[in-house]
Structures are given as structure tokens and as C-alpha cells.
Amino acid sequence: MTIKIAVVQFPGANCDLDAIHVLNNVIGVETSLVWHNHFKEAEFDGVILPGGFSFGDYLRAGIIAAHSPALDEARIMLKDGRPILGICNGFQILTEAEFLPGALLQNDSLKFVCKWINIRVENNNTPFTRKMKNGDVLDIPIAHGEGRYFTDNLKELEENQQIVFKYSDENGKYTQKANPNGSMENIAGICNLERNCMGLMPHPERASEAILSPKCTTHGKLFFDSMVEFIKRRS
Amino acid sequence: MPKVKVNGDELKVDLTEPEVKWIKNTLERDPSITELGMFDVMWSEHCSYKSSRPKLKLFEDAEKNYDYVLAGPGQDAGVIDIGEGYALAFRIESHNHPSAIEPYHGAATGIGGIIRDVLCMGVRPIALLDPLRFGPLKNNPHSQWLFKYVVKGIADYGNCTGIPTIGGEVEFDKSFEGNCLVNVACIGLGSIEDFRHAPSRASNPGDYIILMGGSTGRDGIHGVTFASRTLTDMSEADRPAVQIGDPFTKKMIIEATIEAIKTGYVRGLKDLGGGGISCALSELTGDGGTGAKIKMRKIFTREPGMTSYEIMLSESQERMAFIVKPEGLEKILEIFRKFEMAHAVIGRTDDSKVLKIYDSDNLVVSLPSIALSESPIIDRDEKRPGILDGLISQKTPEPSSNLEELIYKLIASENICSKEWIYRQYDHEVGVRSVVKCGTGDSGVLRIIGTNKFLASSVGTNSKHCFLEPYEGAKGGLVEVCGNVIANGARPKAMVNCCNFGNPEVPESFWYFANSVRGMADFCKELRIPVVGGNVSFYNEDEVSKTAVKPAPVIMIVGIIDGVENIITLPFKNAGNDVLIIGETNNELGGSEYHSVMYDIEGGIPPKVDEKKIKARWDFIFELYEKIMIKANHDVNKGGFIISIAEMCFKNNLGADLDLNGYNNKNLRDDKLLFSESVGRFIIETDPKDFEEIKVLAEKYNVTAKKLGVLIKKPEINIKGLKSQDIKLDIDKMKDLYDSTIPNLMDI
Numbered sequence: 001m002t003i004k005i006a007v008v009q010f011p012g013a014n015c016d017l018d019a020i021h022v023l024n025n026v027i028g029v030e031t032s033l034v035w036h037n038h039f040k041e042a043e044f045d046g047v048i049l050p051g052g053f054s055f056g057d058y059l060r061a062g063i064i065a066a067h068s069p070a071l072d073e074a075r076i077m078l079k080d081g082r083p084i085l086g087i088c089n090g091f092q093i094l095t096e097a098e099f100l101p102g103a104l105l106q107n108d109s110l111k112f113v114c115k116w117i118n119i120r121v122e123n124n125n126t127p128f129t130r131k132m133k134n135g136d137v138l139d140i141p142i143a144h145g146e147g148r149y150f151t152d153n154l155k156e157l158e159e160n161q162q163i164v165f166k167y168s169d170e171n172g173k174y175t176q177k178a179n180p181n182g183s184m185e186n187i188a189g190i191c192n193l194e195r196n197c198m199g200l201m202p203h204p205e206r207a208s209e210a211i212l213s214p215k216c217t218t219h220g221k222l223f224f225d226s227m228v229e230f231i232k233r234r235s
Numbered sequence: 236m237p238k239v240k241v242n243g244d245e246l247k248v249d250l251t252e253p254e255v256k257w258i259k260n261t262l263e264r265d266p267s268i269t270e271l272g273m274f275d276v277m278w279s280e281h282c283s284y285k286s287s288r289p290k291l292k293l294f295e296d297a298e299k300n301y302d303y304v305l306a307g308p309g310q311d312a313g314v315i316d317i318g319e320g321y322a323l324a325f326r327i328e329s330h331n332h333p334s335a336i337e338p339y340h341g342a343a344t345g346i347g348g349i350i351r352d353v354l355c356m357g358v359r360p361i362a363l364l365d366p367l368r369f370g371p372l373k374n375n376p377h378s379q380w381l382f383k384y385v386v387k388g389i390a391d392y393g394n395c396t397g398i399p400t401i402g403g404e405v406e407f408d409k410s411f412e413g414n415c416l417v418n419v420a421c422i423g424l425g426s427i428e429d430f431r432h433a434p435s436r437a438s439n440p441g442d443y444i445i446l447m448g449g450s451t452g453r454d455g456i457h458g459v460t461f462a463s464r465t466l467t468d469m470s471e472a473d474r475p476a477v478q479i480g481d482p483f484t485k486k487m488i489i490e491a492t493i494e495a496i497k498t499g500y501v502r503g504l505k506d507l508g509g510g511g512i513s514c515a516l517s518e519l520t521g522d523g524g525t526g527a528k529i530k531m532r533k534i535f536t537r538e539p540g541m542t543s544y545e546i547m548l549s550e551s552q553e554r555m556a557f558i559v560k561p562e563g564l565e566k567i568l569e570i571f572r573k574f575e576m577a578h579a580v581i582g583r584t585d586d587s588k589v590l591k592i593y594d595s596d597n598l599v600v601s602l603p604s605i606a607l608s609e610s611p612i613i614d615r616d617e618k619r620p621g622i623l624d625g626l627i628s629q630k631t632p633e634p635s636s637n638l639e640e641l642i643y644k645l646i647a648s649e650n651i652c653s654k655e656w657i658y659r660q661y662d663h664e665v666g667v668r669s670v671v672k673c674g675t676g677d678s679g680v681l682r683i684i685g686t687n688k689f690l691a692s693s694v695g696t697n698s699k700h701c702f703l704e705p706y707e708g709a710k711g712g713l714v715e716v717c718g719n720v721i722a723n724g725a726r727p728k729a730m731v732n733c734c735n736f737g738n739p740e741v742p743e744s745f746w747y748f749a750n751s752v753r754g755m756a757d758f759c760k761e762l763r764i765p766v767v768g769g770n771v772s773f774y775n776e777d778e779v780s781k782t783a784v785k786p787a788p789v790i791m792i793v794g795i796i797d798g799v800e801n802i803i804t805l806p807f808k809n810a811g812n813d814v815l816i817i818g819e820t821n822n823e824l825g826g827s828e829y830h831s832v833m834y835d836i837e838g839g840i841p842p843k844v845d846e847k848k849i850k851a852r853w854d855f856i857f858e859l860y861e862k863i864m865i866k867a868n869h870d871v872n873k874g875g876f877i878i879s880i881a882e883m884c885f886k887n888n889l890g891a892d893l894d895l896n897g898y899n900n901k902n903l904r905d906d907k908l909l910f911s912e913s914v915g916r917f918i919i920e921t922d923p924k925d926f927e928e929i930k931v932l933a934e935k936y937n938v939t940a941k942k943l944g945v946l947i948k949k950p951e952i953n954i955k956g957l958k959s960q961d962i963k964l965d966i967d968k969m970k971d972l973y974d975s976t977i978p979n980l981m982d983i
Contacts, residue, residue: 011574012483014397018667019683035573051665053395056483111389114662143394173775197266206664211682211799214675 002232006044008074010065015051015087015205017049019199021203023048027224036065041073045231046083046127049074049090051143051203061104061146062092071097081234083127083227084197088144091189091199095103099197100190101162102151108182112145116214117180119166119188119202126195127230132221137172138165139178140202142180147201149183149190157190164187248275254611257321268546269513269592269599271715273607276510276548277517280773283610286739289772290749293756297729297765304765305427311352311435311506312423314769315729317795319686322430324356326693327366327420327733327791329772333478334388334417338381342388342417343480344487347552349421350396351506355555356491357496358425361666362681363393365403365419366733366789370412372649372980377408381415383981388480389419390660395482396489399669400661404695407649410702410785413777417735420694420791433496433504435861436523437439437558442502444519444527447571447578448488448607449553452537454478456548484553484576491574492555498570500563507554513547513607515556517590520604520813523558526587527604531594533581543594558584617749618742627703629838631824634906638927638962641833642877643904647968648832651874652657652976675886676805677719677870680796689796693719696872698785699826700912703841708826709754709788710844713913716790718870721853722917722945724860725794730759731768732790737776737783744776744783751788761846762853764792776842801860805869806886808884810948812866814891815929816876817852818916819900819939822907828873829910842914848938849915855936856914856917862928867920875910877964879918880943881952885970893944896956905957920946 007019016033023031032044035152054065065071071093074084078099094100106228107113121129121136132138157163165188169178174186182199189200207213207220248255248271254318258266258274266274280286297307305322306314312326330345346363353360367385370378393400400423437444441865495501503523505515512534520527534546541549559567563579571578592600636643645651658673670689671680678693701708717727732755737744748771776783796802824830825839859865884890899908915965921929926942935939950966951968 012395012486014395014665018665021667052397053483053486056395056481056486058483111387112394112662114661114664115659143664145394182518203584205662206667209667211670212664212667214672 002030003045003228004043005029006034006039006047007031007050008036008039008047008070009033010036010054011053011059012056013050013052013089015203019048019050019205020067022208023224025223026208027228029228036068036070039070039073045135046227047074047077048088049093051088051090054089054093062089062096065093066096078197081194081196083230085128085227086199087203087205088201091201092146094197094199096159100192101153102149102190104146104229105144105148105150105214107148113180114141114143115180116141117202118168118170118178119165120172122166123164126164126191126198128198128223128226129164130230131226136173137168137170139162139213139215139217140207140220141203147181147183149187151184160193161191162193164191164198214229237313246271249279254278267599269547270545270602272548273513273600276608277607278554282509282514284539284771285610285613285864286615286773287748287979288612289614290752291769293371293752294766295760297767301765303720304767305430306356307767308769310768312356313729313731314356314430315767316427317688318396319432319688320426321683321686322358322425322427323690324353324430324795325425325731325791326352326768326772327418327731327789328352329416329733329735330419331414331735331772334385335415335929336953338384339388340479342385343392344421344478344552345417346389347480347485348508348809349419350951351508351555353421353423354492355435355504355506356423357429357504358423359493360398360421360489361668362422362679362692363398363400363420363893364679364692364694364791365389367403368406368408368411368416368698368745368787370409371407376413379742379981385415385417386657386660392480392482396486396663399663401669401681401730402673402693403657405654405657405696408698408785409435410782412782412858414775414784416775416784416787418789422690422692422793427762429496432499435500435503435505435519437503437519437525437527437584438504438523440584441561443561443564443580444529444557444582444583444584445557445559445567445578446534446581447491447555447557447576449481449484449551450535450537450577450840451460451546451549451635453541453545454551455550456550478550478552480752481553487574487576487854488553488555491571494570495557495567498563498566500560500567501557502560503558505556507556509550511547511549517607518606519556519558519650520584520590521608522913524588525584525604526589527582527584529582529592531592533579535577535579543599547592547600550941554623560952583933601827615739615745616742617746619746622701622741626838627825627840629836631830631839631907632834635833638905638909638960642964643969644829645832646878646881647872647972647976648828650828651878653973655974656710656977656981670802671723671804671877677722678942680723680802687798689802691720691723691725691794691796692792694789696789697826698786698787699831699837700841701751701786703785703826703838705750706754706839707841707843709751710758711842712788712790713755713758714844714849714914715870715872716792718915718917720792720794721856722805722870723796723866724801725796727764727792727794729767730790730792732788734769735775735784735789736788739773747786751786755788758844758846762850767815803860803865803868805883806887808866808887810889810946811945813921813923813926814880814893814943814946815919815921816898816916816941817856817938819913819938820876820903820908820911820916821901821913822903822913823913827910827912829906844914851936852915852938855932855938858931858932864921864925865919867917871916871918873912875912876916876918877909881964881966881969883918884950884952884966888966888968889949890947890949890951891944892947893952893954894956895943895954898941898943905959
């Protein structure tokens with residue numbers, strides 16, 4: 001079977017073409033760039049909300065895109081179990097649209113931060129992490145001004161194993177120094193109860209080719225390989 | 236400011252009286268207020284280059300002399316053919332005056348303007364670089380404020396548009412305190428076909444003229460003439476002349492423009508910058524040999540009641556003018572509607588060679604298309620400043636403390652320390668092209684997806700050297716910036732420059748400009764580097780202190796690396812490998828960081844450039860690259876070669892055992908040997924087994940390639956062979972000093 005993934009292009013998205021490049025040329029799966037007003041869920045097996053500054057992040061990061069008709073379409077996918085991955089601004093959109101709990105606040109440094117960091121896998125039982133092992137430490141870059149994860153329901157998140165990634169040092173230790181934005185409990189990515197929707201601040205599409213990685217790793221590829229394998233098994 | 240009488244009204248303009256007279260004679264009538272405003276803007280120094288043009292002619296004709304140059308000076312951006320059907324466009328520009336008044340929006344709109352320049356060559360902007368100059372940060376809240384908000388302005392704008400900021404350069408010097416220098420550079424990549432599709436001219440009568448993007452407001456009116464006057468206290472009152480940027484709209488303009496160009500229906504393209512719509516229309520029709528009829532009230536305005544003068548001269552950001560084939564009009568409008576970009580068909584081109592602008596039924600502008608571009612030339616006087624002889628003869632005092640302490644102090648100085656505080660705020664990864672990232676090389680290296688080619692780019696100059704000797708200093712800047720891309724394995728392909736100088740009406744200031752241009756022109760001719768564009772910013776001086784900024788002929792180099800295996804990076808790789816220095820160290824401490832940091836003196840003998848020697852070193856290095864003998868490379872810059880060696884040790888926590896015996900052939904005093912800033916030197920890491928062959932090659936090229944020592948696992952640098960003492964430096968301590976200077980000053 002051929003599977004089809006959509007990357008939704010919101011006005012102001014800027015990692016949309018990067019995600020398309022990785023999926024089409026590195027992973028080798030048919031992926032379409034779809035303008036947010038034109039997105040129709042029925043044509044796709046999975047969807048990616050890319051990074052960027054949708055609608056300029058005016059008002060609040062992700063809030064305007066959360067009201068795009070694309071999210072109504074995605075809501076149908078959410079209900080029937082198709083995978084939805086939000087990267088950076090996509091994560092912000094998913095929390096604003098209440099696909100995922102919590103919120104992403106301004107970094108504690110009050111500055112935008114772009115750098116390669118490490119995250120540790122907390123839950124490999126999701127469509128996006130099945131090719132990883134719990135405790136794996138991944139090399140991946142971040143680039144955001146509003147990535148400080150906050151929730152007033154941390155306990156529930158922990159009990160339901162919805163925390164998928166935490167910022168760690170390269171040995172997998174959760175230190176304050178390894179936390180680049182002041183996120184609660186070093187949280188870097190979470191999923192919904194049903195596991196088919198995940199958001200994270202780091203950029204797997206920037207970590208999928210050895211040439212772009214300072215340590216020549218390709219840990220970002222695991223996200224997309226997992227997603228593709230999940231879709232194949234599902235059908 | 237002269238006053239002129241037109242149609243009975245007395246108006247203040249920046250035009251000179253002979254210029255106004257010329258206009259009246261040419262038109263055979265008094266110009267309307269709007270027309271006068273258009274001339275006033277278009278003939279300002281900023282738009283017309285009236286003082287600089289005679290000197291810029293010294294650069295050889297790039298399009299004529301280099302077959303790979305597709306567009307040279309005078310266009311919105313320089314364009315080169317890099318093979319395999321790809322074109323690179325790039326340009327550098329200043330946004331000094333607006334940034335000195337309002338750093339956040341001044342810097343942001345600088346980025347906006349340079350992106351448009353590159354975009355209107357028909358290619359996608361893929362990288363930004365920012366050379367910046369401020370007053371020293373220490374104990375200086377004003378400099379800190381400017382620095383913080385310029386960086387934030389660049390970050391917020393660049394990050395939002397999805398164009399990575401891959402490099403930059405910062406100098407801190409007292410002369411920039413009242414007038415910071417904010418230069419912005421952009422690189423675009425596209426197919427040669429796309430570049431040829433949409434030139435910046437309207438050469439076909441009957442095409443539609445569409446204005447697309449942001450609305451036209453009252454901001455930035457006369458921003459151009461504002462940049463051609465010296466800053467005064469009154470400039471604070473000029474704040475409305477600084478435009479407000481909107482990076483989200485810019486991002487949409489980029490996407491809509493690229494999609495429009497791909498249709499093949501766009502016949503001409505021009506961004507609206509200085510001088511607004513009046514400038515864009517006169518250049519489009521003037522260069523294309525056509526005329527146009529414009530219905531001014533079709534232009535969408537931000538506020539009601541704007542006069543024709545305000546609409547025609549507004550410099551509101553984020554606007555593009557499209558010249559569209561009649562049969563493609565509907566298709567282009569459809570694209571703009573998809574992106575929800577405001578747009579209006581404002582007129583059509585014709586063969587009248589006259590630009591006619593109607594305000595409803597009233598003809599408010601009727602000018603020959605080429606009249607505005609026929610600006611006068613002014614031959615300025617040059618005079619070497621009298622103080623220079625005294626400065627150059629300044630002697631280096633005896634070292635005030637032991638050499639270790641001096642090195643620790645130097646590496647922590649603002650001009651040498653790590654600039655991570657800046658580049659962490661820039662998204663330098665977006666676009667999935669960044670291969671050599673900020674902090675790991677002398678230049679930024681991007682892959683060109685779909686090929687095995689890589690582009691390397693760097694920016695900079697040394698204003699302290701230029702201050703003492705602009706001819707040699709400008710050449711030295713070129714050596715340094717070319718050295719940056721060479722250190723990463725790239726051959727320099729083309730250069731653009733941004734000349735930041737004082738008031739050209741002051742002969743001493745103009746002397747600096749003229750000699751910097753001479754230096755750049757001579758060097759580029761000798762080393763076969765085409766100059767494909769430039770920008771001149773005069774009047775960079777502080778009215779209060781009556782001093783001009785130090786001369787800053789900022790250079791941008793773009794180079795190409797063929798093959799991933801030929802990319803070289805800065806950090807030392809393996810203990811046991813050799814450390815070599817390429818090039819000799821001369822008694823050239825003039826304008827050095829050592830002089831300025833330790834003794835607060837600006838003088839001394841500045842570095843000289845010997846093109847033949849530089850060329851030999853470059854050829855030698857490229858032969859070593861071909862033989863895959865270089866493991867790491869870093870050019871020697873501010874602070875001298877020990878600073879470079881330390882920087883190379885940081886990443887992999889290595890150290891070095893060095894012996895300087897036999898390197899000091901000029902018999903220099905220890906501090907002169909260590910801290911001289913002789914240009915064109917490199918530190919390379921090589922395998923000991925290759926040393927004999929390297930020695931033979933060095934002789935063949937007649938190049939100094941001296942083995943200084945070996946890399947060790949222990950993070951310390953031990954130096955023997957000096958006259959006064961042996962040195963032991965702790966790498967961890969150096970790294971700590973290097974990293975903490977700017978955060979300690981800024982994050983409080």
C-alpha cells in the first residue's frame with residue numbers, strides 16, 4: 001500500500017519545506033504540502049503540523065492557527081486514531097487547540113534559543129517513538145522563544161505516561177542545566193491519552209541527516225520511521 | 236537645509252540650489268510638491284550615490300570580466316552562476332541611522348529590506364549574516380541597550396521569516412557609541428532560469444503594474460534623506476521616520492512572490508525600499524525604457540486622508556511591485572488571493588517614456604522616466620588626517636604584567652570573546668542546510684540540496700586597522716574574510732561590500748572612503764575576485780562629539796566548496812597531530828586588540844598586505860586540501876595566533892605543546908610576536924606523517940609553514956622558545972573567560 005502524509009502549511013510556517021524534504025527524500029514516503037484552508041483529512045493517513053511562526057505568532061504562539069479549518073479536519077483524525085505530530089509551533093498549536101494538555105510559555109531566559117540539546121525517551125509506546133527504547137538519549141536541535149512547558153495537571157500526565165521526552169544531559173540525567181527553557185520537569189514532548197497525537201519542541205526534521213548533526217547522528221529519522229511503520233501496521 | 240520656491244510655496248529640501256535649478260530647467264516648469272519630494276529622495280546620497288559613484292568606478296566591471304557573474308553592481312543584488320543550473324544572489328546593506336535611533340525596529344527593517352533585495356532577483360532567500368558595531372559594553376548602558384535590541388530585532392525578524400542567520404561579526408569601539416553600525420546581508424538561491432524570468436525592469440509596454448504586500452502608511456516618509464544627514468539630538472524627534480517591520484507579512488511575500496515567479500507571467504519585479512513607490516516605478520520604467528500611467532488612489536493606504544506626497548514617498552515596509560504580462564494577470568492575482576496578501580493593480584506600462592501619476596483625475600506627477608536616475612555627481616575633496624603620523628609612530632609600552640595574564644585578559648575582551656550570546660538567539664538551522672554552524676567554523680557553510688556543492692560565507696572588516704591606514708586596512712579586511720571561507724575549504728567566488736564612513740563633505744572622512752575603495756579594488760583585481768555589488772553609508776558621525784565612526788568597509792565573501800569531503804572545520808581533532816602556522820608574524824601591533832585592551836592606545840604600525848604572498852599561501856592551502864592533509868583550519872585574527880590556537884582547543888578539550896624557536900625570524904619582542912595582527916595567517920592541524928611533504932610544498936610555494944608543536948590530551952597550552960619566559964595556559968580557564976564576558980555584561 002502507499003501511505004500518504006500531509007504537512008499542513010499555515011501562513012507563517014517555516015519548517016514546512018524542511019519536513020517535506022525529510023519525508024520525501026530521506027524517509028521516502030509520499031508527503032504533500034497542503035495549504036491550511038485546503039487540507040482535507042480523508043486523503044491522508046497521518047498529518048504533521050510543522051514549526052514556524054503561524055500567523056506571525058501574533059496574539060500568542062499557535063493560537064490563531066488553532067482556529068484554522070485544518071484543525072477541524074485534524075480533529076477527525078484525532079478521533080479515529082490516525083497519527084498527528086506537532087513540531088515546535090505545531091506543538092504550540094496542538095496545546096492551543098486542546099488536542100494536548102498544558103501550555104508553552106516564554107523561555108525562562110526570556111530569549112529565543114537555538115542549539116543542539118539532548119532529550120531522553122520516556123515512552124516508546126507511541127506511534128512516533130516505537131523505533132526508540134525508553135531511556136535512549138537523542139541528539140536533536142531546538143529553536144524557539146516559547147517552549148517552557150507548563151501544566152497544572154502534572155500528576156495525571158505522569159500517571160498516564162503522557163510525557164514522551166524530557167530534556168537531559170548526554171548521559172540521560174535530568175539536570176537544570178540540560179533544561180534549555182525552564183520547562184516543568186524538563187518536559188520536551190507529550191502525547192494525548194490515546195497516544196496518537198504528540199507534540200514536542202525539538203525539531204526531528206533537522207536531525208534526520210548525519211551531515212546536519214554535530215555528532216553525525218540521525219536520531220530525528222526515528223520519529224518519522226516510527227510514524228510510517230505505525231501507519232503501515234494500522235491498515 | 237536650503238529652501239526653494241516652487242509654485243509660490245517655500246519648501247525645505249535637502250536638494251542643493253543648482254540641483255533645483257537643473258530640475259526646473261529640464262522640466263521647463265516648476266515641479267509639483269510631489270515631484271520635488273521624489274527628486275529630493277532619489278537624489279539623496281543614500282539613493283543616488285552622488286559622492287561615492289566616481290570612486291566606485293574603480294571596481295572592475297564584474298559582468299564583463301568574469302563569465303560566471305550574472306548580475307553585477309547597480310542591481311538589487313549581485314548574482315553568480317555556481318554551476319548545475321543554480322544561481323546565488325547576495326547583497327549587503329547598512330541600516331545604521333534607524334538602528335541608532337530605534338535599535339529593535341531599525342535592525343528588523345534592515346533585515347526586511349535586504350531580504351526584498353535578494354527576493355526581487357527571483358530567488359529564495361536562504362541565509363542572513365549581520366556585521367554589527369557598537370560602543371564598548373562595559374559600564375555603558377546605552378551601548379548595552381543598542382546591542383540587546385539590535386540582536387533581538389534581527390532574531391525576531393529573521394527567525395520568523397524562516398531564513399537562518401548563519402554568521403556575523405561584531406566590533407566594539409568607542410567611535411561607534413553614538414552611531415552604531417548595523418549591516419545586514421542576505422544570500423538567495425534559485426535556478427538560473429528563475430533569475431532570468433524576472434529582471435528589475437519594465438521593458439514591455441502594456442504590462443500590468445501590481446503593488447502587493449503591506450499597506451502604505453505615513454511611516455518612514457523621507458527616511459532616505461534622514462539617512463543622508465548626520466545624527467543630532469534632533470534625531471530623536473525623527474523617530475517616526477523609522478519604519479516598523481512585519482516579518483509575518485514578509486514571510487507571506489516571500490512565498491507569494493516565489494509562487495508567482497514560477498508561473499512565468501512575472502516580467503519584472505522590484506522591492507519598495509528607500510524612496511518608496513516613486514523610486515521603484517522610476518527605476519522600473521527608467522531602466523526598461525518605458526513609461527507608465529499610475530492611478531495613485533488604487534494604492535491601499537493604512538490611514539485615510541494621505542496626500543499624494545505622502546503616498547508616493549512613504550517607505551512603509553513589506554511591499555513589492557510586480558510587472559505582469561496581460562495574459563497572466565488573473566493567475567497572479569489568484570496566487571496573491573491564496574496567500575491573503577493585499578494587492579492592487581495600480582496601472583500599466585506604456586511606450587511614452589514618461590511616468591505619469593494621477594490623483595483621481597489630477598495629474599500630479601509627469602516626469603521623464605530617466606530624469607530621476609540622472610542624479611548629479613559630486614567630486615569630493617580628500618585629505619589625509621594630520622593626526623595619523625603621530626598615531627602610527629606610537630610605541631608599544633613594555634608589557635605591564637606576565638604574558639599569561641595578558642593572554643587571559645585578551646581572550647576575555649569584548650572584541651575577542653565568544654559571540655554565542657548573539658547566535659544562540661538566531662535560528663541558524665532552519666532550512667535544513669546548515670552544515671558548519673555558528674561557533675564551529677570561521678564562516679557559515681550551507682549545503683545546496685540536490686548537488687554536492689556547499690556555499691560558505693563570511694562578513695567583516697577591521698575598523699581599527701582601517702582607521703590607521705584605510706588602503707591596507709580594507710585589503711586586510713578582504714584577506715581576513717576570504718581567509719574565513721578558505722579555512723572552511725571554500726574558494727572565494729565573489730565579494731560585495733558595505734562602506735560605512737563619516738560625512739563625505741569632510742575631506743578627511745572622504746579620504747578614508749576613497750582609499751578603502753582603492754584598497755578593495757586593487758586587491759580584488761589581483762586575486763581575481765569579482766565585486767558584484769555594494770552599498771555606501773555616509774554621515775556616520777556623532778554631532779555631539781564631532782567624531783566620525785572608525786572607517787568600516789565591511790566585506791562579504793561567498794565561496795563554494797565542491798564535495799562534502801572538502802569541508803574543513805575549526806576545532807582541533809586528535810592529540811598527537813601537528814600544529815602549524817602558515818605565514819609570518821611581523822611587527823604590526825597598530826590598531827591591535829593588545830594595544831587597545833592593555834594600554835588604551837589606538838596607534839602603532841598597522842598590518843600591510845602583500846597580495847603575492849597571500850595568493851601563494853592560498854594556493855598552498857588548497858594543494859594541502861587536495862591532498863587531504865588538513866584536519867582543522869582557523870585563520871588568525873584579533874589578538875594574534877595564540878588566541879586562534881586556544882579557540883581550536885576548546886571544542887574537543889585538547890591542549891598543545893608549542894615551541895616558538897625558529898619562528899621569530901623578525902626577532903620581535905615576545906608581546907609583539909604573540910599579539911601582532913599580521914593578516915593572512917592560518918593555524919592548521921596536520922598528521923605528523925605528512926610533515927615532510929608539507930615542508931616540500933611550502934618551499935615550492937615559497938610560503939612560511941612552521942611547525943609550532945603537537946596537540947596533547949591535557950587541556951593546557953605550553954609555550955617554549957620565547958625570550959622572557961615559558962608560558963603555561965589553562966584551557967578550561969581560557970574557555971571560561973571566553974564564554975562569560977558577554978553574558979556577564981548582558982544577563983543581569
